[in-house]
Amino acid sequence: MRHYEIMVILDPSLEERTVAPSLDTYLNNVIRSSGGSVEKLDVWGRRRLSFEINKKAEGIYAVIDLQATPAAVAELDRQLRLNESVLRTKVIRPEMR
């Protein structure tokens, strides 16, 4: 188990209040089912991007703190990227610096 931090930028046309539940289903399916735990799910809300991504000037940011195995996190990242309303993801291990 390792501590990871995942940041996701989502399509701004989504409803902001649907973001947390839909991310939670991903976390349930991938992280919790494989024995990991989610420490924090923080939805920042709509934020201006400093440059356009896929022709969009804004994005909904969400930051997830979790404990999980490397394989589970890789799978979560893969599944998030497959979702078309996910503009960008980043996985970070905060202790690695």
Add this chain to the structure above:
Amino acid sequence: MAKAAALRKPKKKVNPLDKDGITYIDYKDTALLRKFISDRGKIRARRVTGVTSQQQRQIARAVKNAREMALLPYTTTAR
């Protein structure tokens, strides 16, 4: 001696990170990172920022991570 002093006076820079007691540079903290980039969005040199080389590397990495997530610009044209 007097001439050398007139030519350049080495001014001791205060380390801005040690001063504020920051030990971990977070790529999400754009307010902090903005202090270390120029108004064109370039990472400021260590001789300008006055941090240690280890801290400078952490800053550079944080800025690059922040750029990937569109928190900071890659470039800014005259603004």
